[in-house]
Amino acid sequence: MNQSPLFAKGDTVVYPSHGVGYIQDIEAQEISGYKIQVYVIAFEHDRLTVRLPLGRAQSAGLRKLSTVETFNQSMEILRSQPRKSKLMWSKKAQEFEAKINSGDPLSLAEVLRDLYKIKPDGEQSYSERQIFQSALTRLAREMALVKSTDLGQARQHIEESLAL
Numbered sequence: 001m002n003q004s005p006l007f008a009k010g011d012t013v014v015y016p017s018h019g020v021g022y023i024q025d026i027e028a029q030e031i032s033g034y035k036i037q038v039y040v041i042a043f044e045h046d047r048l049t050v051r052l053p054l055g056r057a058q059s060a061g062l063r064k065l066s067t068v069e070t071f072n073q074s075m076e077i078l079r080s081q082p083r084k085s086k087l088m089w090s091k092k093a094q095e096f097e098a099k100i101n102s103g104d105p106l107s108l109a110e111v112l113r114d115l116y117k118i119k120p121d122g123e124q125s126y127s128e129r130q131i132f133q134s135a136l137t138r139l140a141r142e143m144a145l146v147k148s149t150d151l152g153q154a155r156q157h158i159e160e161s162l163a164l
Contacts, residue, residue: 005054007039007062012145016061016103018043018050020141026054045141065146066105074109074139078161082117083110089127096131100138111135116162 007013011023021043028037029051038051039062052060085092096115099107115124115132124132136158144154 005037005039006057007064012065013041014063014065014103014142015041015043015050015052016063017101018046018048019103019138020045020065020145021048021050024049027051061103063103065142068146070105071143071146074105074143075157075161077106077109078113078158079164080113082114085114089125093127093131096135100131100135103138105139105142108135108139112139112158112162 005026007023009023009025012020013023014020018041021041023039024042025040026037027040028035030036037054039054039057041050041052041062042048043050052062087095096111099111112132112135115128115135136155140151140154140158143149143158144151147154149157
């Protein structure tokens with residue numbers, strides 16, 4: 001079954017569960033006697049290559065980079081008040097992980113804001129710091145590409161917005 005690709009070789013894409021990568025190639029593979037076309041997606045920052053069938057790209061959430069406007073909205077979220085939650089940490093952690101794995105910049109900004117601003121004294125557990133760093137890295141990698149800056153400057157911009 002041949003399907004026309006949504007993305008071309010060389011396109012920069014966001015794969016929600018892995019972050020920002022690029023389409024290294026589109027190749028045909030035979031799996032269990034069926035010929036399928038797959039995107040070969042390279043994630044250089046993680047030294048990872050993923051093969052995703054073209055037919056699964058939409059359901060997997062593969063998308064183009066967000067717009068500058070989306071990142072402006074995410075900066076507003078970073079500066080807003082945190083969402084109060086009475087959930088146990090394990091449930092909150094699951095919610096945060098789901099938001100991170102969505103790959104949505106607005107959801108990533110919510111995670112960062114809530115983890116940063118709920119404890120103003122800066123005391124975070126190991127798992128809170130891990131989740132915070134994961135969300136920060138994901139958001140900064142995409143922001144750096146969208147705003148044509150480097151990763152360090154994107155991280156700094158996010159952290160400055162959180163501090164407001």
